Amino acid sequence: MTGNLFLVGSLVAAIAVTSICYVQKIPSARPVKICAGLSAIFVAAASLLLWYLIFENDFTVEYVAAYSSTQLPTIYKVSAFWAGQQGSFLLWLLVHAAVGITLTFRRTSAASLGIYFLLQAILTALVLTKSPFAENPAQVFEGVGLNPLLQDFWMAIHPPIIFVGYALLAVPFALSLGSLLAEAASRSWLEEARIWTLTAWSFLGAGIFVGGYWAYKVLGWGGYWGWDPVENSSLVPWLLSAVLLHLINFARKKSSALTQAHVAATFTYALVVYGTFLTRSGILGDFSVHSFAGSSIGAALALVDAIILIGGLSVILWKAKELPQGNLYESHGSAAFAVLLGSLLIIFVAAIVWVGMSMPLLSQLFGEAASVDTDFYVKSTAPLAAVLIVLIIYTFAKFGRMISLGGKIAHVGFIAMIVAIVVSAQGETLTQEFKPRAKIQVDGREVIYEGQTFNEDEQQKFYVYTVDGEVVRALTKLHANGEDAAREPAILKNFSGDVYIAPHAPQIDEFQELMLTRGMFAMDGELGYVFEDAQIDRDENGNPIQATAAITITDGEKVETIHPLITVTPDGGSSKAIEAFNGTRRVRLTGISGDLQKARLEILPTLEKLSNMPITATVTTKPFIWLLWLSVTTICLGTFISIRS
Amino acid sequence: MRKIFFIALLVGFVAYAGLNLAESVTPYVSIAEARSSSSNVQVKGLLDKNFEPQQTCDEFTFGLQDEATGETLRVKFDGVKPDQFDEAYHIVAVGKYDAADESFHAKKLLIKCPSKYEGQNPKS
Known part of the structure; x- marks a missing residue:
């Protein structure tokens, strides 16, 4: 592939620099600069190509399918580059090569340049050993996407x-x-x-x-x-x-x-x-x-x-x-x-x-x-x-x-960091079940769990808490099918320290599952369902891309029709949760048979029920934790001043 | 004098680190070995599906099954059920066996989940 060719070009150019430095001992000579530049340009070309493949959703490349998807927001398409091992090695090489050019302009000795570019050649060889440009053995139409925790x-x-x-x-x-x-x-x-x-x-x-x-x-x-x-x-x-x-x-x-x-x-x-x-x-x-x-x-x-x-x-x-x-x-x-x-x-x-x-x-x-x-x-x-x-x-x-001044600042930052590490660990921790709107005292703070709010269109939900009267929300990112993907904590920031609330996974009973046969009537206990119609869209090779169904729901008087849509993804497929009868019923389609005669429907708990169920959470207080963030910034600032002087 | 000072410092450090290490090392052992050991160990196994996990206020109990022998160990974890427990493929329990109540008291559980990135092709 082109990407690997670029890398081989870079490898050859890096070896050329080392060879010239070994033979000629004139580090600032033009051939050295040219080869160093060529090596860096090849790496840059390989990197740009990887970004291009990610942005073009080229899932014939295994790495792109594993770490990106068509749904991924632009900023995370940029960072999908280094989401996996192969890409992060390429990133390392890219920085190494950029520094390499700088060295050729800084009167670096021939021996040192030779060694630096030998390391560059070794890094390039490592990237080639496990290349991000490897072909995808499977044919897919959607990537797995970036782990939501990394987004x-x-x-x-x-x-x-x-x-x-x-x-x-x-x-x-x-x-x-x-x-x-x-x-x-x-x-x-x-x-x-x-x-x-x-x-x-x-x-x-x-x-x-x-x-x-x-x-x-x-x-x-x-x-x-x-x-x-x-x-x-x-x-x-x-x-x-x-x-x-x-x-x-x-x-x-x-x-x-x-x-x-x-x-x-x-x-x-x-x-x-x-x-x-x-x-x-x-x-x-x-x-x-x-x-x-x-x-x-x-x-x-x-x-x-x-x-x-x-x-x-x-x-x-x-x-x-x-x-x-x-x-x-x-x-x-x-x-x-x-x-x-x-x-x-x-x-x-x-x-x-x-x-x-x-x-x-x-x-x-x-x-x-x-x-x-x-x-x-x-x-x-x-x-x-x-x-x-x-x-x-x-x-x-x-x-x-x-x-020096920079040295002083960095050392003060270091001492503050150790102090902050010790002090911030002196808080209290409490793990227990929070019933909605019950008050719980932790380390002198009053914590109330207010329930969950949902934003399923954007694949998010929030656990809402009030701490001493202030509202904080814990974000949970959801998979396309509505299941939890990444659960973040809610943090109330104060001068005296943070209140850190980490909700645990909700304990939900098994969903009721209905197997529907086309044209036949089925009941979930209260409502009746009829699987009316279905359609599967396929690509030119006959592989399914997406499937839709029409299902009517009735309580005996009113009739509503829903149209769930399943997009086929590498981790299977199920539709988004769909609400019917004013939110008193919530269902999702988890499969349609190839002959379009059977469909599987899950009856999910309603949002209202979810919102009011008790949730276990761990609440921790972190006294003066802002000092930790401040101290590490101080360390970096001190170092920066030292570089400049 | 200078050499002696640094050698003394080095010897002191190695002794200090060695003592701390000896206290903290937890070997990986089989369930049978865990039962007969009185020190901290790590046991790896599968979740025993025939053993109904129980959560009390601050203790979570479940069955850990040895992959090779099928033997089950009752594990009491000092805390709440970990988030990804139900999806766990392997579970590693770190702690000590207590012969008195015939269970393994875990201070820590490591949950190993099947990677979402591996081996699932779209249905065709």
């Missing part, structure tokens, strides 16, 4: 921000390794590496924070962070790039810390790839290693990761004699010692998260598979965070004048 602004922008962070972390790694190979004792790479690491760190941080905010606002389990492998796999590179940042700054002042900076650059990038391997290979999907064998991309990622880590560390060992030696710090009371100790504490935190998230894998090396409780993370990292806060305050008091 949210914050979730639309979260992956690109994270992948910018991942892509940018390749730069300090390439600069470090390139510098080691060309002129081991040189420290000239540090200045450039500092800017890129700062930028990467702020993007990665912003991505993590946006993801946490989305989880809080949309997922409804009550928190912003769940120590899930996917979350941890971005947290570890974020922590390590913070270490890298401190060690780069340190090494700029003190040559003896150069080795440490090189080691940090290698580990940071190796852990970016490791996190991707852990979450994308399917290795954690089940706790057997068998899913590993089946996933070619998993094996490839493990190999790439091993090459990066072992390759990077070997070069450092090989050049160790040429690297500056000496004491890292003069005394335990020095600023240098404080920075080193702080870095070490962050490494400890990263190590704990790493061990925890890798446990299903590590445990199998020694015997039976095991995983850790999420308590492990909290219990182990909390004391370290406390020591870190003390250390930061001590360092500020003693060496404050040596810290």
